[in-house]
Amino acid sequence: MPNSSIPTSAELIQSGFVRRRKWIARGMKTFLFLCAALSVFVTTAIVFVLVRDSWDFFANVPLFDFLFGTMWTPVFANPQFGVLPLLAATLQTAGLAMAIAVPFGLIMAIYLSEYARPAVRETIKPALEMLEAVPTVVYGYFALLVMTPFLQGFVPGLKGINLLVPGIILGIMILPYVVSVSEDAMRAVPNSLREGGYGLGMAKWQVATRIVIPGAFSGITAAFILGMSRAVGETMVLAVAAGQNPNLTWDPREGAATITAYIVQMSLGDVAHGSIAYQSIFAVGLLLFVITLLFNIIGFYLRRRFREAY
Amino acid sequence: MSTTTQGALSAATTNQTAFDAVRKAKQKDILFATGGLVVMALAMTLLLALIGDLVIRGATRIDYGFLTSYPSRLPERAGILSAWVGSLLVMLVTAFLAIPIGIGAGLYLEEYARKGWLSNFIEINVSNLAGVPSIIYGLLALGLFVYGFSLGKTILVAGMTLALLILPIVIVSIREAVRAIPRIIKEGAYGLGADQWQVMWSYIIPAARPGILTGAIVGLSRAIGETAPIITIGALTFIAFLPPAPVTGEFPFISFAWLNDGFTVLPIQMFNWVSRPQAEFHVAAAATGVVLIALTFSLNGIAIWIRYRLRQGYRN
Numbered sequence: 001m002p003n004s005s006i007p008t009s010a011e012l013i014q015s016g017f018v019r020r021r022k023w024i025a026r027g028m029k030t031f032l033f034l035c036a037a038l039s040v041f042v043t044t045a046i047v048f049v050l051v052r053d054s055w056d057f058f059a060n061v062p063l064f065d066f067l068f069g070t071m072w073t074p075v076f077a078n079p080q081f082g083v084l085p086l087l088a089a090t091l092q093t094a095g096l097a098m099a100i101a102v103p104f105g106l107i108m109a110i111y112l113s114e115y116a117r118p119a120v121r122e123t124i125k126p127a128l129e130m131l132e133a134v135p136t137v138v139y140g141y142f143a144l145l146v147m148t149p150f151l152q153g154f155v156p157g158l159k160g161i162n163l164l165v166p167g168i169i170l171g172i173m174i175l176p177y178v179v180s181v182s183e184d185a186m187r188a189v190p191n192s193l194r195e196g197g198y199g200l201g202m203a204k205w206q207v208a209t210r211i212v213i214p215g216a217f218s219g220i221t222a223a224f225i226l227g228m229s230r231a232v233g234e235t236m237v238l239a240v241a242a243g244q245n246p247n248l249t250w251d252p253r254e255g256a257a258t259i260t261a262y263i264v265q266m267s268l269g270d271v272a273h274g275s276i277a278y279q280s281i282f283a284v285g286l287l288l289f290v291i292t293l294l295f296n297i298i299g300f301y302l303r304r305r306f307r308e309a310y
Numbered sequence: 311m312s313t314t315t316q317g318a319l320s321a322a323t324t325n326q327t328a329f330d331a332v333r334k335a336k337q338k339d340i341l342f343a344t345g346g347l348v349v350m351a352l353a354m355t356l357l358l359a360l361i362g363d364l365v366i367r368g369a370t371r372i373d374y375g376f377l378t379s380y381p382s383r384l385p386e387r388a389g390i391l392s393a394w395v396g397s398l399l400v401m402l403v404t405a406f407l408a409i410p411i412g413i414g415a416g417l418y419l420e421e422y423a424r425k426g427w428l429s430n431f432i433e434i435n436v437s438n439l440a441g442v443p444s445i446i447y448g449l450l451a452l453g454l455f456v457y458g459f460s461l462g463k464t465i466l467v468a469g470m471t472l473a474l475l476i477l478p479i480v481i482v483s484i485r486e487a488v489r490a491i492p493r494i495i496k497e498g499a500y501g502l503g504a505d506q507w508q509v510m511w512s513y514i515i516p517a518a519r520p521g522i523l524t525g526a527i528v529g530l531s532r533a534i535g536e537t538a539p540i541i542t543i544g545a546l547t548f549i550a551f552l553p554p555a556p557v558t559g560e561f562p563f564i565s566f567a568w569l570n571d572g573f574t575v576l577p578i579q580m581f582n583w584v585s586r587p588q589a590e591f592h593v594a595a596a597a598t599g600v601v602l603i604a605l606t607f608s609l610n611g612i613a614i615w616i617r618y619r620l621r622q623g624y625r626n
Contacts, residue, residue, distance in 0.1 A: 021505055021508070022505070024507055025505045025506055025507040025508070028507040028510070029422060029506065029507070031414060032414045032415070032417050032418035032422060033418055033422070034414075035410075035411045035412075035413075035414030035415040035418060036414070036415040036418040036419055036423070036432050037432065038411060038415065038477070039415065039432060039435040039436045039439055039477070039478070039481075040431070040432060040435050042435075042439060042450070042474055042477075043435050043438065043439060045450055045454055046442065046446060046447075046449075046450045049449065049450050049453035049454050049458075050446075050449065050450075050453075052453070053453055104349055104353060107345065107346055107349045108346065108349055108350050108353065110342075110346060111343070111345075111346025111347065111349070111350055112346075112350075115342070115343045115346055115347075116346075124350065126614045127354070129610065129614065130607055130610050130611070130614075131357055133528075133531050133532065133535070133606045133607070133609075133610045134361075134535070134603060134606065135534070135535025135536075135537070135577050135599075135602050135603070135606060136535065136537065136538075137535070137537045137577040137580050137581050137584070137599075137602075138364070138535075138580070138599045138602060138603060140581070140584060141364065141580070141584050141595060141596065141599055142360045142364070144584060145584065145592055145595075145596075146360060146363055146364075147360075172353070172356065172357065175353060202335075203332075203335030203336065203338065203339050204339045204342070204343075205335070205338050205339050205341075205342040206335065208342070226441065229441055230441075230443075232443070233442075233443025233444070233445065233446070234443070235443070235444065235445045235537070235538035236537045236538055236577075236581065239538075239581070240581065240584055240585065260443070260445050260538065263445055263448075263449070263538075263542060264445070264538060264541050264542070267448070267452075267541050267542045267543075267544060268541060270544065273457055281449065282449060282453065285445070285446060285449045288443060288445075288446065289442070289443075289446050292441060292442065292443055292446075293438070293441075293442075295441075296438060296441035296442075297438075299441075300434075300437060300438075300441075
């Protein structure tokens with residue numbers, strides 16, 4: 001076949017070109033499917049690993065003692081595995097974070113979606129995105145070495161290691177995420193609804209609070225729940241600034257290890273593979289996974305329902 | 311009083327109340343707008359102040375010696391050589407794995423998958439994985455890669471872990487990029503007799519290149535700051551050596567021995583220094599933080615710039 005002429009289809013079939021292309025297309029399709037299926041494999045592997053190592057743990061520690069015990073002393077001679085101290089610290093810091101992120105996030109989202117001029121929005125949104133990218137260990141540094149010494153001048157009895165400051169920092173940390181998800185939800189409310197409000201003589205703030213917020217309610221709730229899930233699973237801020245000492249307390253001025261901080265502490269100590277201390281990090285990891293999974297499922301459900309509404 | 315005057319009077323009062331209501335509403339509007347602006351400015355100022363404080367404390371510590379020294383027990387001699395080399399090598403593995411797999415999964419979900427329970431299931435999985443805390447990925451890697459596959463606490467394992475972690479981010483942005491490509495490009499190629507893979511390889515992937523790049527950069531910028539999963543798989547905090555160089559003097563010139571080496575990364579180095587009591591180490595931690603923030607900000611800046619350019623491109 002001379003180079004200058006265009007091959008006919010009969011020649012192409014004969015030379016095996018068509019068959020080769022068909023096999024390549026088929027092979028690539030399988031490869032792409034495997035890439036996509038990897039996500040299913042990862043989810044399965046996470047559940048498998050967490051359950052397998054927790055299984056041995058719960059063979060030694062009754063589930064009831066684990067969930068309702070108030071002492072967490074994994075490396076003592078007579079170890080106790082009551083997860084409540086870790087759980088209480090986790091929920092306290094996440095709650096503090098939400099106390100910051102919910103009001104501020106809502107106000108910022110309303111401002112961005114309803115009041116800000118497009119030029120302002122186009123500047124602030126990328127800035128928020130940049131802030132989302134700040135490594136969490138840097139926020140840990142802020143909490144321990146900047147905010148805590150600063151707040152010690154105002155809050156009497158605030159210890160150098162405490163739950164209050166990491167909670168506040170966590171709130172600031174998830175703020176960009178909460179703002180961008182709830183702002184998306186508000187912007188998705190159709191303009192015809194807003195215009196209906198203006199037609200009835202409503203002012204902008206009335207449209208915002210009586211039409212946009214109720215209209216975007218499930219989307220906004222989803223943003224808060226997904227933010228909460230992030231706060232619960234956040235690690236480095238707490239490992240740095242909330243301390244590594246399991247401590248069942250409701251006083252946020254004191255330090256207490258969270259679930260994530262405990263996992264970090266054990267990993268740093270290089271625990272022996274197969275020991276009960278090793279298994280315990282998988283048991284608390286499983287608990288953390290279940291909690292965040294619940295939040296995520298509720299969040300995704302609300303978000304999806306919201307998308308279907310418009 | 312005649313009925314007409316009564317009507318005019320009541321009209322005047324209604325007018326007055328209406329005016330008052332409008333004025334009040336307008337005042338409240340201004341209050342709302344200023345309130346929003348103040349909260350926004352407050353949050354931004356706080357964050358900028360924190361970052362500024364970090365830069366002021368840390369920037370002077372960054373010099374040639376800091377970048378070319380190993381960590382040390384003496385704070386004034388400590389540097390981040392092994393940390394940034396470790397970060398670089400781990401990112402290499404992560405990018406090498408996450409980008410092709412992310413493109414593959416994104417293309418499959420967007421172009422190949424038929425709407426059905428399977429593609430739905432995979433989609434739910436991807437969005438769920440995006441919400442799994444990073445430390446859980448660390449536990450997965452510890453149980454599966456380190457002990458299950460006996461790969462040890464190596465650069466390879468860290469790269470694999472972070473690749474899994476950023477995969478959902480990469481997939482989402484690749485899907486968005488693919489979705490934005492006009493149908494006409496695809497249909498033209500099919501019309502000329504191209505098969506599905508030829509269309510993907512010659513048209514869809516090139517057209518989606520800016521989106522793919524953005525997704526990859528944003529994913530890597532997240533990976534570079536991740537600390538928790540790397541601690542969990544047991545990265546060391548004190549490393550005073552470098553892994554073997556990937557390029558060697560003799561044949562075959564490329565060595566993969568570094569994949570199986572112990573390592574540390576920038577965020578772990580920073581964590582280690584933050585946790586020490588001496589103030590001199592805190593300065594070193596601040597300096598490492600400055601390096602980290604500079605890295606993530608410039609990566610994200612590039613991504614935002616590409617997206618901006620892309621939007622301009624569509625407009626023309």
